[in-house]
Amino acid sequence: MSKELLSINESIMSRLRKLYDECVVQVNEVNSLMIKIVNNDIALKHAQTIYTISLYLVKHRRTFVLESSTSNIDELFKLVENVGSYISMIQESELYAPIPEPKPYKPLNNLVDDKVITYINNPTPLCELLINSALNEGAHRTSGTLRLSIMSKALTTSNGFEGFERGSEVVAYLRAFKESSSGHWAYGSRFVDSRSLEEVGKRAAQYAVLAKNALDVTPGKYDVILSPLVVGNLMELIATMASAFYVLTGFSIFMDRKLGDKVAADSLTLADVPRDVELSSSTAFDDEGVETYDKEIIGNGVLKNLLHNCKTAAKLNTSSTGNAGWISPRPWNISLMPGDASLDEMIKEVRNGLLITNNWYTRLQNYVEGTFSTVSRDAVFYIRNGEVVGSTGRVRIADNLNKLLNNVVMIGKECYMIKWWEVTVPSKVPYLLVRDVNITKPFD
């Protein structure tokens, strides 16, 4: 496989070298199977074999990005010729830096779980495990997704970098219903772990079953425990805002901050962890051939790193952090360092608060100031004097990301590997307790 993809890279590169000053060729192949579960039934089996060729081309400091999801190389070269005609018409790139000189990189091992290949051919046992683990906990219906993938990438640069990786991924999430209540859990990793997959169904069902005794809460400030699903969603937003491209284009709370600024509670450490092979975007090299490394974005509450490719790094007089993206750097995998609290200890700490188990639709009024809201879905538990006393209907967190980061007071000691519809960057995250979170509901 590696030879096959790299030879495609080389054949494309040999044609490109004559035309451009600098080139990067990346070929990706994804074989995936997704099973969609609806109302305890198999609603869809979705298989993809997708082959993508991406090119980064530079001529006279003008940059071009081409992407081709086609098996027809001639079609790709029509685009190459097409953009070649633009060279004299456009300016030097606002963000240009030479492709970095290739350096050796330490490969990551054990990125493929053979069980993923086995289950791609027969996903039935995992589907049954997901559904039955929820039904056995008392759910009356379940919906969700199981996705199994084998992904290969080959990267070649015109100045001599050559890299290949092949990895697996399993993503499972399930929403369990008990009458009008629901719960949700998710798992995402490179590895099939039956216990974790069983936990997806169990936890989803446990939340659905526990979410009874509906109580009304009035809008106002509450101490809020955020589940790993919610933490994953919000930390993905924060980590993405650490992309220097987002900072440069006005989509980041870090736009007005400097490295070393205090941006969060002392206990909070958020990191980009491309070297964590349990998480499915782990990679040894980025899209510019730079070796990846794990790095803190926020370390003990202090802004430690923005995420860079070589172009944003050149613009901001620093070095690449191995997070390219040819245009925008991005986090590979996210890790929020665990604390020492159990969920029960967090609940005991809350006098008047909520446990929000899942959220969606996070949107911002102002990316620079961090004003945002997000809506709960699935179980929300009402906590009084250290005890769960019932559940509430859907509520909304409407607050500020800076304030939220600074008001974290307890961090769970166990991290969960989460990936699903609302957490797209693979994440290892715990429960968090945050003080004085603004909760809203419709006025009418």
Added chain:
Amino acid sequence: MSEDLLHYVVDYALSLGAKYAEARYQLDETLVMILRNGRLVTLGRSVSDGIGIRLVYNGVLTFSATNKLERNDLVDAVRKAVDRAKALSHLVKVPVRFADDEVCRGSYEVKALKDFEYVDVEGKVKLLGELHNSVVNNVKEVKIPATYCEYLEHVQRKLILNSDGGFVKGEVPRLSITFNLVMHHAQKGSLQRLRQWGASGGLELLEVWKPKEALEEEVGNLERVLIHGVEPPKEAVDIVVGSEIVGLMVHESAGHPMEADRILGREAAQAGESYVKPEHIGRFRIGNEYATVVEDPTIPGSFGYYEYDDECIKARPRYLYKEGLVNEPLHNRYTASILNTKSNGSSRSMDYANEPLVRMSNTYLKPGDMSFEELLEDVNFGVYIKSYMEWNIDDIRWNQRYVGLESYLIVDGELRNAIRNPVLELTTQSFYSRIEGVDKELKFYPGTCGKGEPPQGIPVWFGGPNVKLSKMRLGVLRYE
């Protein structure tokens, strides 16, 4: 793409025992330009083509996609699809079937009046750079720390063939511009605006949109909001909601809850379900006589334009809500069969690699016959919310929130002081029941609607007139 190859795929699937087979070739080509502060960062081109194959075998619905288009590759994709369907068929409790619809043979095409080559890349970069200048040159007291601009040309071609006799060819060019600006004032903080233009057609759209002039006008107003804007009134007041927000509201709280696959729970773990239940259709009152929401893929020049859907069903306008009643959900052939009706042509897919889903196209609230001035004239004290940034809605499409950006106090029927960040947080029923008047200015806005797993973003328009709501409280953004 050879039509014969699609026939071959469908025939081969039927020969293996599939009860239904569909082969859709789709080609998507784009040109994208990204600018920061008026200077080009990069120019990108993409091409994506391949075949999506959908089968029903032993009651299992399967979808396979490949961009390896040799006959052997396609045979392999079909055979694997059938084998996996066999393996899963014992888990299926309710076999998938499709409604007995009239599938069509037909074609549709949008012709650009000025094709994408009409202006060269140099001219386009110059024009986009001027958008930045139009912002920085038209503010007085604030700074513009950053602008971001994304320009997208997109041509989509589809060739669809199914075993029920459907055959459709479609070609639609689309143009869109997304512009972000950050405005900063030393004492007043910052304000952010994300503005979009989008439609089907060619470069003639630039003359219609006049984005430079539009930004010039808007930034002055936004500067006044940032510097002079005050908190919205605390008491309940009349509210006039601008068409930009009305469009989004009907998309979120009429379009999405009226997607039949949501009503039936097929999106439960992804985009969510719906407050609408099957028994509500034609019976449940969601609003008053002003609450008529139309969904129409056939609007010429629209961002969500098509004449036949991806199941080869003829498109037509649908009345989702009609004079306050929950009326007609959006259907594909599968949801229609479950609810004992016919498909109304709502099946769309983002690209060849993803299954067609029940989707919106162009959704709008029916306008009235008043002018905007007439809509305001009865308001003694109220708030007009013209544009927004933050919004969201819950997963059953009931509890929704919109935070205004450009907003004004209305006093004695006239717009007065700027208001900052008014929060409209209400239920779907509250919105559609509070409408007291709608003006005649139907305006559309582009969006990319997300749904499904893998997530699919598709182009849509949403629109409406300006709408007057009866007295209600507004919220305030205030964090300490």
